[in-house]
Amino acid sequence: MNPLRPLIRLLPVLLAFTATPRAATPPAFEEIRKIDVHSHLFEDAPVFHDLFRRLNLRTVNVCVPGGDGHLATMDRVARHLYRIEPTLYPFTATFDVTGHAAPDYAAKVIAWLDAAFAGGAVAVKIWKEVGIGIRDESGRFVLPDDPRFDPIYAHLARRGKPLHAHLAEPIDAWLPLDPASPHHGYYSTNPQWHLHGKPEFPSHAAIIAARDNILRKHPTLVVLAAHLGSLEHDLDGIARRLEAFPNLQIEVAARTRNLTRHPPERVRALFARFPDRILYGLDSGWKPHLREQPPTDRQRQAHATQLEVRYRADFAYYAGQGEILHSGRKTEALGLPRETLERFFHGNAERLLRLPEAWAGR
Numbered sequence: 001m002n003p004l005r006p007l008i009r010l011l012p013v014l015l016a017f018t019a020t021p022r023a024a025t026p027p028a029f030e031e032i033r034k035i036d037v038h039s040h041l042f043e044d045a046p047v048f049h050d051l052f053r054r055l056n057l058r059t060v061n062v063c064v065p066g067g068d069g070h071l072a073t074m075d076r077v078a079r080h081l082y083r084i085e086p087t088l089y090p091f092t093a094t095f096d097v098t099g100h101a102a103p104d105y106a107a108k109v110i111a112w113l114d115a116a117f118a119g120g121a122v123a124v125k126i127w128k129e130v131g132i133g134i135r136d137e138s139g140r141f142v143l144p145d146d147p148r149f150d151p152i153y154a155h156l157a158r159r160g161k162p163l164h165a166h167l168a169e170p171i172d173a174w175l176p177l178d179p180a181s182p183h184h185g186y187y188s189t190n191p192q193w194h195l196h197g198k199p200e201f202p203s204h205a206a207i208i209a210a211r212d213n214i215l216r217k218h219p220t221l222v223v224l225a226a227h228l229g230s231l232e233h234d235l236d237g238i239a240r241r242l243e244a245f246p247n248l249q250i251e252v253a254a255r256t257r258n259l260t261r262h263p264p265e266r267v268r269a270l271f272a273r274f275p276d277r278i279l280y281g282l283d284s285g286w287k288p289h290l291r292e293q294p295p296t297d298r299q300r301q302a303h304a305t306q307l308e309v310r311y312r313a314d315f316a317y318y319a320g321q322g323e324i325l326h327s328g329r330k331t332e333a334l335g336l337p338r339e340t341l342e343r344f345f346h347g348n349a350e351r352l353l354r355l356p357e358a359w360a361g362r
Contacts, residue, residue, distance in 0.1 A: 253281030
């Protein structure tokens with residue numbers, strides 16, 4: 001065996017670490033077109049339309065989940081927003097996961113999704129309920145690579161529609177509650193998703209392996225892995241999978257705060273190695289159909305204000321320079337070069353989701 005072979009294999013990684021370019025002068029926030037590929041905004045409200053136009057941003061409305069009984073409502077609102085503001089609100093469909101035991105399940109899902117595509121859907125979402133939520137007839141958890149989903153995945157591959165996959169959870173879900181974790185607030189208030197001490201649930205590794213198995217079984221299916229592919233703790237694991245699966249993409253929704261906890265040079269290296277494979281997202285939710293009372297104009301404005309604060313904070317991390325504050329912690333901004341920012345914030349989404357490069361109002 002050639003003793004230099006291990007070093008040769010590491011060469012691309014070493015080069016990425018030592019040659020990650022930095023922006024000379026950060027661009028202005030409004031200057032860069034932005035596409036939030038992971039949003040849940042289900043109301044026709046002018047305050048949101050005006051906000052996105054002003055910020056030079058559009059949002060992909062993601063319908064999810066597929067098992068809480070509100071699928072038809074989300075589909076109706078997402079289609080309505082797309083009809084009235086098609087350049088601001090492209091949308092991602094989802095599908096029912098409760099009827100998976102029926103013999104005609106796949107055929108019904110495919111018919112539903114084809115109707116969604118005819119209505120403008122650009123992708124299809126599958127959520128963490130597959131893996132740690134729904135169970136089969138024998139009581140076992142249904143994993144995302146279950147054969148009953150294969151005809152659906154194959155159909156998406158034929159139609160050229162990406163599978164937007166939120167599968168598994170952060171590794172913190174399987175660990176004891178830790179106040180220092182960026183996910184402590186979520187799991188302390190949503191204990192149903194905190195899986196530590198619940199051995200009946202599949203492990204984090206088992207669900208990630210099932211997601212990877214989808215890519216092996218369907219090599220032409222494009223998978224957009226939500227939330228850094230639930231590997232926000234493991235940049236090397238992300239890189240290995242991007243190398244192994246050419247059709248895998250990742251997005252950063254709700255995980256920018258995780259990236260800020262990694263050494264900035266390692267995050268820059270990931271962007272330098274895979275500038276065409278990482279997409280921007282925020283994962284903010286506005287679902288009036290789940291409220292007991294309709295929201296007020298004041299509540300709508302408060303949500304719009306919060307959105308702008310979060311979008312600007314994320315942009316400062318990726319495009320800015322020096323020490324900044326993100327999610328209440330000091331961190332070093334990445335200062336990504338202009339070309340990388342253009343791909344990350346809009347170019348990769350335009351290509352992957354087949355969106356026009358320009359939209360109304362700009």
